[in-house]
Amino acid sequence: MDGYARMAETLVGPWAALWIRLAVLVDFAATCIGFSLAASKGIFALARAGRLPSALAHTNRHGAPSSASGVVLACALIVIGCGLLVPSAERFQALFVTATAQALLLVLVYIGLALGGLLMMVRSPKSQPLWRWIVFPAATVVPALALTERSSPSPGGPSASDYWQVSPPSV
Secondary structure (H helix, E strand, O other): HHHHHHHHHHOOOHHHHHHHHHHHHHHHEEEEEEEEHHHHHHHHHHHHHOOOOOHHHOOOOOOOHHHHHHHHHHHHHHHHHHHHOOOOOHHHHHHHHHHHHHHHHHHHHHHHHHHHHHHHHHOOHOOOOHHHHHHHHHHHHHHHHHHHHHHHHOOOOOOOOOOOOOOOOOO
C-alpha cells in the first residue's frame, strides 16, 4: 500500500504521499472499528444461539453485548502488545502489512457469507425471490474479483515489486 504513497511522492510531491498515508491510516482505523463491532455482535449472536459459552451473551443496560465486547477488547490488547514487539523503525510498514491482511480476511468473510447465502437458496429454491438469484451470486463473485485484482498486477503498469521496498515516511 505504501507503494502508492511512494509513487505519488515521486510523481506529484511529498504532500501527496502524506495525504495518501493519512487516508490509509483513517481507513485502517475505520475498518478496525467496524471489525470490532462486527466481531462483538457475532460473538454475542453465537453465544445467544448456544454455539459459544452463554456468559458471552450478556448485555449492558443499553442492550450492547458487554461480555463479547470484553473479549474483543482483550484480543485487541493482545494484538497491540504484539505490535509493540515490532521494532519502532518498522512499525509503519507493519501497519500496512496488517491493513492488507485485514482486508484479505474481510474479503474471505464476505465470500463465506455469500456462499452460505447460496447454500441456503439451493436448499429451498422455490421460496426464494428472483432478486436473490441475482444478488447472492454477484455477492460471491465480486469479492473473488477483488482477490484476483490484488494478486495480479495491471498489464503495462508498474508491478508491486517496483514499490515493495517500503521506507519510513518523510514528513
